[in-house]
Amino acid sequence: MIRTEGLTKRFGPVLAVDRLDLDVREGDVYGFLGANGSGKTTTVRMLLGLVLATSGSIEVMGRPMPRSAREVLPHVGALVEGPAAYSHLSGRANLALFDAMGPAGPRSSRARRVDDALDQVGLGGVDRRPVRTYSLGMRQRLGLALALLRQPRLLVLDEPTNGLDPQGIHEVRDLLLALNASGTTVFLSSHLLSEVGHLCSRVGVLDGGRMVVQEELAVLLQPTGRVVLTTPEPDTARALLDGRVDGSDGERLVVRDTDPASLNARLVAGGVPVTSLAEERRTLEDVVLEASRPGSDRWSRS
């Protein structure tokens, strides 16, 4: 769906994106992670033809960008660095205006398209107030509605839940998953790990303009081959497991073992009460922190 090869962008002396090979497949919910300033937004802008690459190539839906922008972009819905609208017009008027831009859909169905998009993001009942009076959350929803206006095959979303309250975030998450289930590929750029962890099937981690990880989420978060258990009798357990304990912290033990069920049976048979037991998995946070250097909005003395 999206494929870049050696994508590089230089702003004067600053290398914003460095030889990026992005691979988003059809049907993915792709999480594009990275610290602030790691080049996420520049990459998104290059995908959409807003920023022109210094070198490298971009293919969206199998066609070169930005050369094929006229054919590709009508099938792409985008939310780039926050929503924007003509603030003196109502949300509905804004959508109608944007709908008329570019290769316009039939005029007769414009009102229906606008209503559908507003319904999808929960703004169906919005009145004629101008956008200037909207709350941050409402603007964000309107931005999403704009992205959904043409029922795109690909959604490119930059921080889509910014400014939403927890219910709003949940709604948007459900909406994106529903859209994905009906065949929309979602490219989600975010620095919110929980958001990506909840939504995405694949992630790419960007650090200092370079892709440091690109993998299925399930692979990244697979078990580490250790089991974490808690027991009120850690010393008995330690004696029973002779040397397989990697670390302990009070009642919490980390044991080298790939089969929690047999481990549990053995402990119980040995008379050790187990209060909790689970496979150790890496969190997305571990993965990202491991792969990245300190945030690139830090400029400390070195």
Next chain:
Amino acid sequence: MIAVELRKMLLSRRTWVTILLIDALPTLVAILLAVTDLGPRPGTGPAFLSAVMTDGSLFPLAALGIVLPLFLPIAVALTAGEAIAGEGQQGTLRYVLVRPVGRTRLLVAKLVAVMSFVVVTVLVVAVTAYITGTLLLGQESLTTGTTSISGSSMSTQELVGRTMLALAYAMLCMLGIAAIALFLSTVTESPLGAALGCLAVLIASTLLLTLEAADPLKPYLLTRHWLAFVDLFRDPILWRDVLRGALLQGVYVVVFLAAGWANFTTKDVTV
């Protein structure tokens, strides 16, 4: 896209307030002239202002002479300066471009919208001025016809034709300003910066025209022939300055539109 831009412009309250304000000045002048009956002596003051004392139907041209040097260009500079930079500042530029609207197409649509603004403004000013002029200042009898600046008389038909020509010339002059402001609008991210930059060019040109030492530059200054439309009302018509003016504006338009196009189509949109 042109239709969208026109709709945006015509639906904006600011457009109409601006037109109203521009229109207010010549109307005020007409009222003052009618009340006081103190016209400038022939050959002094804004173009045509002495002539309108005897013939109100010339007032559209006097009004044009009043708004053309400053009022209209300010409005055009603001509107055209807003074109790209304003969308950028508002954040809507990126959403317009990913619709997708081609950059060249957007630039053309903006230019058309600005020029429509000019056309509407000039027409509103002309029509209001005709009404206030004939009502307040009176009209020479239609049988003798209107007197041209050279003293011979013009038929109504001739007057209408020449007035249309003068309006068209004024619009062309504004196209020059629009092209400069539009170019600056693609360069800077601030709409106000683009408008003020354009006004700086306007003021510099006006200033240099009064300076004898700037004589070698004068033929190329933006505002050099702006008031040449007056020559259209001589008998016979004095084409020289009008044609030079038209040519000069044409060069400004081509150069700045080309620069604006080259800049905008190769620019990274990071706003």
